[in-house]
Amino acid sequence: MKNLYQPEPVKIEKIEVLSSNVKLLRLKKRIDFIPAQFVLAGVWGYGEAPFGIASSPYEKKYFDLMVRDVGAVSSVIHSLKKGDEITIRGPYGNGFPLDFLKGKDVVMVSGGCGIPPIASLIEYFIKNRKNFGRIYLLYGAATPQDILIRNEVSRWQKDIKIFLTVDKPIAGWKGYVGLVTELVKEIHINPLDAVATMCGPGPMTAAVEKILKPLGLPDRRIFVSDERKMHCGIGKCQHCTTGDKYVCLDGPVFNYDQVDKNWD
Amino acid sequence: MVSVLEKSRIPDLLEDLSKKYSVAYFQKDKTALSAKGYFFPPQETLFSYLFKNKKLSVSSRSRRKFLLFGLDPIDLEALDQLDEIMTKPKEDYFYLQQRKNSIIVGLAEYPLKVPVTVGDLILEKINENQYRAVALSKIGFDLIKNRNFKIEKNPEITDYPEETNGLRELVKDSEFLSEVVLWSWRTKHPIWDKLGKICLGCGICTYVCPICHCFLVEDRVKLDGSDCARCRLWDACTLNNFAKIAGGKNYRPNQKYRYFNWFYHKFVRAYKEYGKSQCVGCTRCQKYCPAHIDIEKILLEIIKDYKNEKSISA
Numbered sequence: 093m094k095n096l097y098q099p100e101p102v103k104i105e106k107i108e109v110l111s112s113n114v115k116l117l118r119l120k121k122r123i124d125f126i127p128a129q130f131v132l133a134g135v136w137g138y139g140e141a142p143f144g145i146a147s148s149p150y151e152k153k154y155f156d157l158m159v160r161d162v163g164a165v166s167s168v169i170h171s172l173k174k175g176d177e178i179t180i181r182g183p184y185g186n187g188f189p190l191d192f193l194k195g196k197d198v199v200m201v202s203g204g205c206g207i208p209p210i211a212s213l214i215e216y217f218i219k220n221r222k223n224f225g226r227i228y229l230l231y232g233a234a235t236p237q238d239i240l241i242r243n244e245v246s247r248w249q250k251d252i253k254i255f256l257t258v259d260k261p262i263a264g265w266k267g268y269v270g271l272v273t274e275l276v277k278e279i280h281i282n283p284l285d286a287v288a289t290m291c292g293p294g295p296m297t298a299a300v301e302k303i304l305k306p307l308g309l310p311d312r313r314i315f316v317s318d319e320r321k322m323h324c325g326i327g328k329c330q331h332c333t334t335g336d337k338y339v340c341l342d343g344p345v346f347n348y349d350q351v352d353k354n355w356d
Numbered sequence: 357m358v359s360v361l362e363k364s365r366i367p368d369l370l371e372d373l374s375k376k377y378s379v380a381y382f383q384k385d386k387t388a389l390s391a392k393g394y395f396f397p398p399q400e401t402l403f404s405y406l407f408k409n410k411k412l413s414v415s416s417r418s419r420r421k422f423l424l425f426g427l428d429p430i431d432l433e434a435l436d437q438l439d440e441i442m443t444k445p446k447e448d449y450f451y452l453q454q455r456k457n458s459i460i461v462g463l464a465e466y467p468l469k470v471p472v473t474v475g476d477l478i479l480e481k482i483n484e485n486q487y488r489a490v491a492l493s494k495i496g497f498d499l500i501k502n503r504n505f506k507i508e509k510n511p512e513i514t515d516y517p518e519e520t521n522g523l524r525e526l527v528k529d530s531e532f533l534s535e536v537v538l539w540s541w542r543t544k545h546p547i548w549d550k551l552g553k554i555c556l557g558c559g560i561c562t563y564v565c566p567i568c569h570c571f572l573v574e575d576r577v578k579l580d581g582s583d584c585a586r587c588r589l590w591d592a593c594t595l596n597n598f599a600k601i602a603g604g605k606n607y608r609p610n611q612k613y614r615y616f617n618w619f620y621h622k623f624v625r626a627y628k629e630y631g632k633s634q635c636v637g638c639t640r641c642q643k644y645c646p647a648h649i650d651i652e653k654i655l656l657e658i659i660k661d662y663k664n665e666k667s668i669s670a
Contacts, residue, residue, distance in 0.1 A: 095414060095449040097402055097573075136405040137577045137584045141602060163602025177410070321601045323572065326446040330570040330593055333617075334607070336625045341445065355541055355620070356599075356613060 096326050099134050099179035105154055107174055110240045113161045114205060115170055116146070121180065123155045126187025127212035128291070128317045128345050132325050133157060134165065134179040135172075141165035142322040144291070144344075145183065146208035148215030158240060160205045184325045185344045188213055188289055188315055197225035197286035199279060199307065201299045203232040206292030207240050209317045209344075213289060214244075218251045225286070227252040228279055230272070230303070232292075235260045271295070273302045283308030290348075291317035300348060311349035318343050318351060359489040360511050361479060365504040370425060372502055377423035377459065384428060388644050390566030391431055392438055394424055395454040396590075398563075402450055402573070403586040415450070423459040429472065430524070432462045434566035434636045436474035441569060441630070450588070459495050463487070466516035483512045523652040524637025526659075533655065534627035537619055540658040543665075547657055552612025554647050559592030561641035561649070562618065567634045570598070593617050619654075 106118035123131070125145055134140035141163060147156035161170045169178060188209070198217070202210040210229070217227055229252055233239045236258050245254055255275055257268035268275070288304050290296055296316075304314055320332035320339040332339040335354040337346065361369065373379050382391050404413045427435065439455060442448040460475035467480045467488070477496035479487035489505055491497040527533065541548065562568040572591040577584045591598060594614045599607035608614045626634035635651075642650040 093447055093449055093452060096446060097449060098412075098414060101410070136407070136586075137575050139573065139575050139586075160603075166602060319601065320607060321599060326448070328442070328446075328448050328569065329572065329591070330621065331572070331591075331598065333621070333625065335620075336628045356608060356617065 097181070097324070099132070099140070099181045101177045102180045104172060104174055104176050104178065107172070110158060110242075111238045114238075114240055115159050115161075117157045117159055117169065117178075118147075118154050119157065119178070119180065120154050122152050123180075123183055125149055125155075125183040126190060127216055128209035129183035129185045129187040130209075130322065130344060131155075131157070131180050131182035131184070132322070133159075133169070134181070135168045136179070138165050138168045140179070140181070140323075142184075142325075142340075144208035144212070144317070146211045148219070149212060150215070150219055156208075158205065158208050181325060184322065184340050186342065188317075188345055190216065193287055193289075194223050195225065195285070197281035198227045199281060199286065199288045199304065199309070200227070200229045201231075201288060201290045201292070201296060201304065202229070203292030203296055203299075204234065204238065205240070206290075206296070206317070207231065209291050210289065211241060211244065214248055214252065218248070221251050226281055228281075229254045230257070230275060230299070231255070232257045232259070232271070232295075232299075234258065236262055236265050236267075271298055271302060273306075276303055276306045279303075279307060281307060286313070288314040289317075289345075290314065311352060312347050314348035315345050316348050316351050317345050358508055358511055359491075359500045359505050360482070360508050361487045361489055361505050363485050363487065369502060369504040372504065373423055373425075373499075377421045378418070379423045379425060382424060382426040382431075384426075384431070388564050388640065390564060390638070390640065391424060391427055391435065392566050392569070394422070395458065396438070396442075396451050396569060396571075399587055399589045400450065401585045401587050405584045405586070407582060407584070417453050417457045421459055422454075422457055423461065425461045426463045427460060427475070428519070429462065429464050429468060430519070430636050430638050431566055432460070432472055432474050432478075434638065435460070436472075437567050437630070437632070437634060437636070438569065439474060441567070441634075444630075459499075461496075461499070466518050467513065469518065481516060483514050486511055488513075521637060521639060521652075523635070523639055523642075523655075526652060526655055527633045527635045527637050530623070530627050530631070530633040533623045533633055536655070536659050536662045537623040539662055541616060541620070545658055545661065547654060548612050548616050551615050551649065551654070552610060554649060555594065555611050555615045556647050557594050557596060557611050557614065558646060559595050560644050560646065562592040562594060563590060564640040564644050566636065566638055566640070567622075568592070593621065619651075 102119045102121045105120045108116040130142045130144045132140040143157045146158050159166045159169050200210050257272050322340040323329045323331040325340050327338045327341040401415050442451040462475045462478040464480045476493040477499050478490045482488045489500050570591040571588050622634045
């Protein structure tokens, strides 16, 4: 019997500071995964915490995590150096329904630290660009310094249309400010053959109501990567349940109507 | 031909068995806790990690087989459910290691009408002095070979009534309960607000429950920093921070939601997952609740209102 709780050590190959409280960790190990699947990363003495994989699913030599300094585990990860070891279990969960997305227009909506699964999905789209229709990314952050995908935007822009927005702009900011409902006019999709994928904090709900719904996207074709306390990763500990679903087994990706009509 | 055990020989039998196995005699009336703790302890070490040489060791079971004696049919049913939960859809290594190393001997105070699907040997009371032995596994057959059992042609068999209670009868219709509990939330039944105020959020109901299996994992580092034990501890979905994530967001911020979630898991999510309620009607939760919450009364109240509404709308 396989011990699903046993983590494997993995070496930190590179650390990059993405914002005042987010670091990118490049970990030297091959993981076969679908964008939006997550791993449990751990440090002995501190425990484990869930993180979505941010790198391309085609990358075979390493994978990336974006770690926000917010809890016990992420905080100790922030203190580590290149060459240090952490532990990994996974990948867990379902990931975005790639086959269903095929051939369709795609609108991706993400905010703040919700970008890793979307970033991974974008890498997948770029590799398979001809299989998809028009692709848009709407990404919001608190300030321009909090935009975690700064280094990727110019490369991604060759294949997808990107709209960046911040809550608090600084001098010289050329993007949008606030929740950009007028973007509805800029997005040209065929609502009958389009999907949306989302991951991000609470205000994302407003994006659904004010942007995705006016675009004519039904709830069933809006895929949300949900967040809970995924603790054991294998559907036992009950920490990540939401209604009759386990985020670690049935999610983290759900149809918006599954999430929206859920009692908790 | 029936293999029987005289009631007076139970201590002798246990003494014999303890020469070969490590034996626990579970006596329901002597503890608030169920037997789940033998396989899913309140706290256990899963891994040990030595920082100096990065050596990881997985906690292993003891080499001696563990024999658990005395589970009644209700607790056997609960154990059967917990086995299923810990096996499907993914296997819980630590629980199953303990279970595979164990022998279960059930003790029923009445002849069983429905066959038991868990355990190795069941002893059913057939008269004031004797139990009939029913072996369920190879190990069970071997146990009957013990000198304390004897073969009798026609022992006296009394048909003692099955032990039951209102709750146990209620949970038999798990499909109906899943519908009623969900209905009560959707229709904003006032009972959940009331319970949100009464429930102390102490978690006792989940600790005494023979099926509840929420847990958390915690790393404990020795004071000198030399090694770390990754421990699993019982958790309870009725506790404050159960659904809280790093950064502080609590997905079930008040007791009403947490208490309902306990019900929802037992009667709705469990039904969808395994086709039955995760309640066998042992009544420990209502016996030990410091706020005197009686889940049978709650179920009866919402069932009554459900039936009323359905009869009005019909």
